[in-house]
Amino acid sequence: MLRSRSAALAYSGARAAPRSWASRVIVRGDLGRRARFLSAAAGNAVSVNADRLNRTIHETCRWGEAHRFGPDPTETGMCRLALTDSDAEARRWFVDEMKAQGCKVSVDQMGNIFAVRKGRKEGAPTAMGSHLDTQPSGGRYDGILGIISGVEAVRTLNEHNIETEYPVAVVNWTNEEGARFPQSVVSSSVYAGSTPLADAWALADIADASKTMKSELERIGFLGSVPCSFDANPIAAHFELHIEQGPILEKAKAKVGVVTGGQGYRWYDVQVSGRAAHSGSTPFYSRSDALLCAARIIAKSNEIAKEHRALATTGILTLEPGSTNVIPSSVRFTLDVRHPDIKPDTLDAVERDLIDATFEIALKESELGCDVNWKRTSVANAVQFPPAGVECVKEAGVAVVGEKKVLEIVSGAGHDSCAVSYRCPTSMVFVPSKDGLSHNPREYTSPEDCAIGAQVLLNAVLAYDRRRAAGLV
Ligand SMILES: [Zn+2]
Structure with a gap:
């Protein structure tokens, strides 16, 4: 350097x-x-x-x-x-x-x-x-x-x-x-x-x-x-x-x-809501699988962060009801996004891309679809x-x-x-x-x-x- x-x-x-x-x-x-x-x-x-x-x-x-x-x-x-x-x-x-x-x-x-x-x-x-x-x-x-x-x-x-x-x-x-x-x-x-x-x-x-x-x-x-x-x-x-x-x-x-x-960072709480149903009797086309939706969002956050040379991490994930043969109805997870730019532009762009991708996933890539709620819980500027x-x-x-x-x-x-x-x-x-x-x-x-x-x-x-x-x- x-x-x-x-x-x-x-x-x-x-x-x-x-x-x-x-x-x-x-x-x-x-x-x-x-x-x-x-x-x-x-x-x-x-x-x-x-x-x-x-x-x-x-x-x-x-x-x-x-x-x-x-x-x-x-x-x-x-x-x-x-x-x-x-x-x-x-x-x-x-x-x-x-x-x-x-x-x-x-x-x-x-x-x-x-x-x-x-x-x-x-x-x-x-x-x-x-x-x-x-x-x-x-x-x-x-x-x-x-x-x-x-x-x-x-x-x-x-x-x-x-x-x-x-x-x-x-x-x-x-x-x-x-x-x-x-x-x-x-x-x-x-x-x-x-x-x-x-x-x-x-x-x-x-x-x-x-x-x-x-x-x-x-x-x-x-x-x-x-x-x-x-x-x-x-x-x-x-x-x-x-x-x-x-x-x-x-x-x-x-x-x-x-x-x-x-680095600057932003923390989010993401709540995904689907519908609990029997894992054996519910075909994929009639599921609202909250965990499948959450998993796709988390995988996408990794991809988006890499595109922007940022970091994204999910450190907490909880789901309900938590039974082997029940499709999860509710998932809550955190997201920690970081970037060293002194201006907030990159973190703004990551946030925008993440939210766009999330709604795409929730609507089109989660069988019947899920509801997703984003909450920004913490912001620290670089x-x-x-x-x-x-x-x-x-x-x-x-x-x-x-x-x-x-x-x-x-x-x-x-x-x-x-x-x-x-x-x-x-x-x-x-x-x-x-x-x-x-x-x-x-x-x-x-x-x-x-x-x-x-x-x-x-x-x-x-x-x-x-x-x-x-x-x-
Ligand atoms: Zn220390």
Whole structure:
């Protein structure tokens, strides 16, 4: 991707400028160390401790460890649902560790934790954010890698006595997964102002409606008093290291993904109504088979999505009455359609084609015909990260692994970074997921790749700090 015109320009810019930017970071300690730092290439000044990073990832996975699949201590997945006791333990560790590293820690009304390390000047911190909660059968890296790499970045800065111009922060966003309280990236959305606080507080545990986000925040001691609001508690920029959760980097043999934005998506509920009848005594010509109709619509959605280079997925399907010798009378299924275009045109076109095809199928390809009802249940526009953050990640990625191993990529999944990108410069670093697997206990990213990601994250934050100090952002 760096062969593209804009990326090539960014690369040469990164090469031309680091000396002046580097001089903006004050290095305490001996002069030899300072000299080494100032001569280092493109912000790759200090190295994260790869062993410590990987050790900490796995040590902190003891809170919520689940789904063992092998004898090695790390061969388990995770079940650390938001605001459960195991999440609370991981949170308390995070708070204690950040305080031990000299950070000022605050908790907002959604339980988002901000650990701020002072800079030479006052000002909003450059944030490294991600999440400590996991899916019920999740892995050891999704979200966790981003937080622990933020911790490692602060440890590294302290170890090398590096004083940044402005503060830096590590932020843990609450309930990113939406697995327990059914709205993903809910707390970063409240922070960004796109979800009302009261709605988020009222979200109920999917397994026990008597428990809400607010009551569980209170129970575990993380209902903070700081307003959950970008305006009241701003950050200057948001960087997030995350596993890719897909196969693109691995397939391209790339080590670092520079995330330029996130896909837009639309969710639909489709209700197909036919007529229940005996499977033996009802010839095809007199059937209204709701499942046959639904199956044809789902197969067609795959075809239409491919035509538009989009994605379409049915994740839930229920039918009635559910008997071997009865033709189904009713089917309900979901459809999730995604595309990275920043304009909604492609998703509009997919939607139009799908609805046209559906009525054709319902009328002409389902024997006597069926009734179909479409409901759009959710819309998220595609996100394009502001260039100021993306350029820093690109510069950092090239400095760490070289131009050929860096790939620009659009995130297939939603992230807290997408929510906050409307308010401040944002970008993400992706590292490869083995076999593209995630939301699965066997999700895996090698220790080397975790360390590369953490290094790129730290360098991107330092690059942003230098640009900020130079008045370039
Ligand atoms: Zn995640």
